[in-house]
Amino acid sequence: MALSTDERTRYHRQLNLPEFGLAGQERLKAARILIVGTGGLGCPAALYLAAAGVGTIGLVDFDRVELSNLQRQVLFTSDDVGRLKVEAARERLLALNPEVSVLAHAVALRAHNVREVLKDYDIVLDGSDRLGTRYLVGDACVLLGKPLVTAAIHRFEGQAMTCVPSQGPCYRCLFPQGPEGEVESCAEAGVLGVLPGVLGALQASEAVKLATGVGTPLSGRLLTYDALDLRFTELPVSRRVDCPVCGEHPRITAPQEMPGILEAAATRTAQRLSPRDLRDLMNTSRTDAPAFVLIDVREPWEFHARHLEQARNIPLGELEGRLAEWAGEGNPVFICRSGQRSLVACALALRAGIGSPGHLEGGLLAWGDQIDPNFTM
Ligand SMILES: [Zn+2]
Structure with a gap:
């Protein structure tokens, strides 16, 4: 996809990078990236993807902006309280960069619609705070062959991993069954406001790398970030042969509701x-x-x-x-x-x-x- 003169000016700092250049910017313009959850993680990720020039950004969220969101969901202003998140977000992203398209999906992802929502995108970012949605999106990405950049936050800690189908471990290879402790959402557990900003920006960076083929993705490695000590650590994660969705004998062959077996x-x-x-x-x-x-x-x-x-x-x-x-x-x-x-x-x-x-x-x-x-x- 060719760039206009304005776009060449707008993306000048990226075009200057020899590893990135015009080819990278054109790939970014052609890319379609879906962000599940327009919350603490989705907001910063969406801002950076729109600013960087990702051609099509999809947003999935059916929630409305609440006052208590503003501490970390940096797309929204006080005037947005009560509005649908995806609508307020779309407006803000287009104000930042009118060269990109932003598609709003004000739906709850469920087994019956997850394929339909995901199918037209190349890369999926998951920033949902619901465990059921995480498994649903993780499974759907394996089944549809879409790379997934997943992240989660809890109080002062965050985790991120990139799942490249048929190459690296998937979300279920990492968490075969729901870790019960993760059920509480950050609404209940509390979260440091700036923490999702760090993780959401990492997700955006991974998505840009996947879309352009630059660098090495965070695949097969779980990155954890401890904000209190400011410590990043990496944990190797392998594909599981007995993984229920990407293993040798998968049990999960279609998206299924996952309120947790328990x-x-x-x-x-x-x-x-x-x-x-x-x-x-x-x-x-x-x-x-x-x-x-x-x-x-x-x-x-x-x-x-x-x-x-x-x-x-x-x-x-x-x-x-x-x-x-x-x-x-x-x-x-x-x-x-x-x-x-x-x-x-x-x-x-x-x-x-x-x-x-x-x-x-x-x-x-x-x-x-x-x-x-x-x-x-
Ligand atoms: Zn797996």
Whole structure:
């Protein structure tokens, strides 16, 4: 794709690089790159890809901009609060570089639409904060033969890896089954605002390299970044012959919903309590012998900020090692902020042979809405 005079001026610093040059810039202009999630990672990645002159950028997100996003989602301004992220992002990227096309996909990626959304792109960047989406996108990239640049952030740490189909390990080679601790989103765990900027920029850099063929991709190596100590480390990752999607005998041959095998089982078996159910249960137990133990599986700092009086705190990450702590006291009822982590807690309890775990559907957010308006977090 030939460049206009304006484009030659705009991309002058890249055209000057001998390894990159006109050929590299033209490849970038022809490239189609999809960014899944227009959040902390997707925002900086999109800014750099648009600035660098990637011809077509796709954005997938169905969320709207919230005030608490602005601390790290650098595409948005205070005026964007309430707007669809992909629309606000598209406007901002085109203002930065009107030479590129930006396609907005305001959809939730699911098994039935993931192929359709991904199929017209050459490279996929995953910056989603949902574990289910990560597996769905990772699998779809293997099945469609698309390179994937994946990254994740948690508090003060980040990870990134590039998956090149049929050459290096895929996302499932790295995480064969969902690491339960990753289920909480950064909304709950907290994240240093500038951290996703580092990881998102790394993702953009990988995508530019893949699109132009410059350099060596971060394939077969998991890069971790510790912002507190400012330390980058690398972990070698190999392809697994028994990988369920890219291995010798793949079990996954079509995109499938991945709420996690564990969570799926728990959804069927665990006792689901509405805020009213829990209130009734708590009132009964004051008069009778307690038949249940209320366990708050949020992080200690969340627990200390606000919690229900009867609840004891066992963070989800410690639960498996502390299942014996309430043996004989009654069935556990798990609670968390939104009901996601408590469902995983049920799954872990079921796996350990604890018969009838329950959890508060909608979490403490629902409790605040329906039972106690003074309960704010
Ligand atoms: Zn694999």
